[in-house]
Amino acid sequence: MGIGMGMERSPFRWLLPAAVLALLVLAWELVVRLNQLPPYILPSPLLVAQTLVKDRVVLFQSMLVTLHTTVLALAFAVLGGVGLALVFASSRIVEFSLFPIAVILQVTPIIAIAPLMLIYLSTDTAVLVCAWIVAFFPVLANTTLGLKSIDPNLRDLFRLSGASGWQTLVQLKLPTALPYFLGGLRIAGGLALIGAVVGEIAAGSAGQGSGLAFRIVESAYRLNIPRLFASLLLISFAGILIYGVLSLVSWLALRRWHESELGAG
């Protein structure tokens, strides 16, 4: 326990994983050099970095496209998920009738839905809808759970004080649901990126689109493996960025009071 706590604050917490990562990259570089692997089999990390710099304009452009789709999908997922959760919380009948549909949407692999979307919708919209479908469910499920987790005594206290429905919503239900919602949002952020990538790949194979996943498909066709790796790197980076921002939001909102953020505060 004491060692664990010490670990939390020590610089080793950052240095250690960074060193492991650096070692891995170094090993990769060595494997490529010693075996004299051609770039179309396995490019060296150095070459990937060089490609990243060389193709930066087109790659960053693509990253912005993918990030834009992801963030937009996430925003719609929050609107739809929280909105529907509020409806669910106020009406059991609506919940019973609609929740199975949300589950069906969730359990059907998005990669299987994507081609269908591309038939009915424009490419951009289809990719957005793919990202939205996967991001929507965790927000809905978690917020619904949160809205149901109200301390019954606090609810009674609000009743005794003659609180209106609006006051109960804003001052009791929403704050109670907030940590649950933020947990769902963090999951949804990663899933939205996956949804966007899946949508782009489905669209890309039809010869459209310009996001990072499209760059991957394109590079694969042209056997431009260094650029494929560079795109992959940027997708990872986008994922980390999204996760980092959402974690920060969660920490800012909860650090004063919620158990989940106490270690960080």
Place this chain on the structure above:
Amino acid sequence: MTPPADEIHSATDAPLLALSGVGKRFANAVTALDGLDMQVRQGEFLSLLGPSGCGKSTALRLIAGLSEPTAGRIAWNGADAPRRAGGAGVSGAGAISFVFQEPTLMPWANVFANVHLPLRLSGVSRRAAEPAILEALEMVGLSAFREAYPRELSGGMKMRVSIARALVTKPRLLLMDEPFAALDEITRFKLNNDLLQLWRQLGCTIVFVTHSVFESVFLSSRILVFRARPGRVFAEVSIDPAQPRDDAFRTSPEYAGLCRRASTALASAMDAGAG
């Protein structure tokens, strides 16, 4: 409505409310109360004493209007009918305050905001409520902690915040469900004294649930001893309200005698409930 400050406090025999033949059966077929007859008199300090699970909390919730009896009726003395939760007859802020068995604080709000809550819900702004909030915090000795969050407080401190929140509206009827059970003895004695002083000062009526014979005798003008299965009143112990409640009283033979009476009644109630 708060009584005028100069109103002389006196327990009268006029009932504030009366429960007659009240029964409460829960959906899971547990009968918590059956044939409960009791009165709460205007201005009295009434303790409900009884074994665990005999329905004391249930009775308190019925009085507060937080749940409805499944049998019998609860009659309020005309004009005194306070707001019924969710119903008509709302009569100003804090007609009834409830102190739950658990602190029941909002974890996302600091102490000040938690105490502000009942006033805020009846539309009193932070600024207008501030003197009342500070006064309530002063009473429970937590003035220094107004900015603290519940997770930063000990169990006893949380309970005191909960009590401050109940007092901040200057309620006419204060319902307390074992509020001091989690406190150390010194704090408990201090809060007992403070509560008595408050009771005299505010002229409110208090219904106080407790497991402790000693506490109930020290505080109350009347003790109702409950029994279980069926949950109802088993015995009543009256204590002269004029009796000063101070440290001398705690060590007096009268106090010891009353404690013995209440203990005997409680023991018989437990035998009756077990059989």
